[in-house]
Amino acid sequence: MRLKSALAKTAFVLGLIGAQCVSALPAAAAQDTIRLVLTAQLTILDPILTSAISTRTYAYLVYDTLIAIDADGNFKPQMLEGWDVSDDGLTYTFTLRDGLSFSDGAPVVAEDAVASIKRWWEVDSFGKRLKAATASLESTGDSTFTLTLSRPFGHVIQALGKPSSVVPVIMPARIASATPSNKAVTEYIGSGPFVFDSENWTPGSKATFHKNDLYKPRSEPASGLAGGKDVKIETVEIVGIPDSSTQVAALQRGEVDYLQSVPQDFVPLMEADPNITVQNYTGTDQYIAGAVINHAIPPFDNPKVRRALQAIAIPAQFMAGLGLGEDQWTACKSVFMCGSPLGNDAGVADLPEGSVETAKKLLAESGYNGEPVTLLVASAVHDHNRLGLVLEGLMKEAGFNVTVTGGDWPTVAKMRWSKETTENGGWNIMPITWSGHDLASPFTNYAIVNNCTDAYPGWSCKPEITDLIAQFEEATAPDDQMALARKIQELTFEDVKFLILGQYSRSSAYRSDLKDFVNVVMPAMWSVHR
Numbered sequence: 001m002r003l004k005s006a007l008a009k010t011a012f013v014l015g016l017i018g019a020q021c022v023s024a025l026p027a028a029a030a031q032d033t034i035r036l037v038l039t040a041q042l043t044i045l046d047p048i049l050t051s052a053i054s055t056r057t058y059a060y061l062v063y064d065t066l067i068a069i070d071a072d073g074n075f076k077p078q079m080l081e082g083w084d085v086s087d088d089g090l091t092y093t094f095t096l097r098d099g100l101s102f103s104d105g106a107p108v109v110a111e112d113a114v115a116s117i118k119r120w121w122e123v124d125s126f127g128k129r130l131k132a133a134t135a136s137l138e139s140t141g142d143s144t145f146t147l148t149l150s151r152p153f154g155h156v157i158q159a160l161g162k163p164s165s166v167v168p169v170i171m172p173a174r175i176a177s178a179t180p181s182n183k184a185v186t187e188y189i190g191s192g193p194f195v196f197d198s199e200n201w202t203p204g205s206k207a208t209f210h211k212n213d214l215y216k217p218r219s220e221p222a223s224g225l226a227g228g229k230d231v232k233i234e235t236v237e238i239v240g241i242p243d244s245s246t247q248v249a250a251l252q253r254g255e256v257d258y259l260q261s262v263p264q265d266f267v268p269l270m271e272a273d274p275n276i277t278v279q280n281y282t283g284t285d286q287y288i289a290g291a292v293i294n295h296a297i298p299p300f301d302n303p304k305v306r307r308a309l310q311a312i313a314i315p316a317q318f319m320a321g322l323g324l325g326e327d328q329w330t331a332c333k334s335v336f337m338c339g340s341p342l343g344n345d346a347g348v349a350d351l352p353e354g355s356v357e358t359a360k361k362l363l364a365e366s367g368y369n370g371e372p373v374t375l376l377v378a379s380a381v382h383d384h385n386r387l388g389l390v391l392e393g394l395m396k397e398a399g400f401n402v403t404v405t406g407g408d409w410p411t412v413a414k415m416r417w418s419k420e421t422t423e424n425g426g427w428n429i430m431p432i433t434w435s436g437h438d439l440a441s442p443f444t445n446y447a448i449v450n451n452c453t454d455a456y457p458g459w460s461c462k463p464e465i466t467d468l469i470a471q472f473e474e475a476t477a478p479d480d481q482m483a484l485a486r487k488i489q490e491l492t493f494e495d496v497k498f499l500i501l502g503q504y505s506r507s508s509a510y511r512s513d514l515k516d517f518v519n520v521v522m523p524a525m526w527s528v529h530r
Helices: 002-024 053-062 110-120 125-132 156-160 244-252 264-271 303-311 315-321 356-366 382-398 409-415 463-474 478-495
Strands: 033-037 067-069 075-077 080-085 091-096 134-139 144-149 194-196 206-211 235-239 276-279 287-293 372-378 401-407 429-435 498-504 508-511
Touching: 033 244, 053 194, 053 206, 053 235, 075 080, 091 110, 110 134, 110 144, 125 134, 125 156, 244 264, 244 508, 264 276, 287 303, 287 382, 303 356, 303 382, 315 382, 315 498, 356 382, 372 382, 372 409, 382 401, 382 429, 401 409, 463 478
Parallel strands: 033 235, 372 401, 372 429
Antiparallel strands: 067 075, 080 091, 091 144, 134 144, 194 206, 206 235, 276 508, 287 429, 287 498
């Protein structure tokens, strides 16, 4: 209780400081405009080109998906009227619902869906697996297309409806077919509930979206990312405010309407304000705090040195560093998120005891000889910065020779792809936060699905995991899937692919005059109104 009281006092003081800084912000938005502040700045506008959560938020405003996941975790038709599956499970026939059109007025046809899927599956890990199991994908009319498998693949619907990066959004075939998957699109035409105002976009500062009058919502109520996206406002603005105290002060003053992530220091202040509603999340709408480990260069190419890192993955310390109360986090160590269908405890009992003393002992036994270790931190992202501070301190206590580098998120997101040695600008370990939607499946969990590939920073390789994922492709029974997930988790811990530093709920907050928010971890602006 004393800790919470201290945090509340700190938040109050910081809020006052932020209020003094907020005068530079624009005047309060009009009644038909909602202003959002995202966790990280919006800098990339092609949802196929990045896994950034800010770009995913943009994508769900501008584009739509064939299939979507509802609040109960069920996959539902979204742009589709439905689908049929042949008796042998190898042929899927999909039918688009009537009346769909893109924001430029062109009707959505099956060829748009086919071209978009083919662009998506060139880059997405789940999509690549679907592509490898596909014999053909072709339109069979304006509203129908068929996917024929060359072998059993029990996760077609989950692939096309995945809410995690990279999301298989639908864009016009003329754009999808003409733009290689490693090049950014230059037209931002979707069939989603909003239209992006590209002419007035200032990267990282302001992005504006207007209601898409051509959008045809489904008839059923909105649920999660599925259902009727019935837009009730005219304009959404995503604004960039890097400083947390300034973000909070702007929300209190009504100059912005929504904060995607509220630092815990400020939550008591938000909860005490009758004009603000704090929103919390459970299950896969939570986050895992983690650390990506670079297996490609010393010293973490040595599994014994990586094992020493596991001993300092002490959730209580990292969650305290985020300022979280005991009811907001769990020491869960499942790589698939506790609360998800595949969350489990396999391999947890074999992890080293969480303590600095254990880390020192393991490090001494590993052969580590004081080699420099570069900690890469996105210091402008609140949670990454806090996690980095704790990680730096614990690593130094354990005996690592640590140097910190980094910057804002776009800078770090680019730096993390370097395989250079630390002397040439490379890195060794990087704190990160992952959404539960990204981790809950072997097909979407970044480090696991990209095992033994160059597709995700860290470049870890445990060949047995690749074999297990291949078996998971054909597994449709829940018991079989869980058995495989447990084996994958055991090998993930054995390989020390990444660190799990705690599972937690990060609060969002919005002005209380906003009603009918859809309770998903990203700001879904359909249904919302004042």
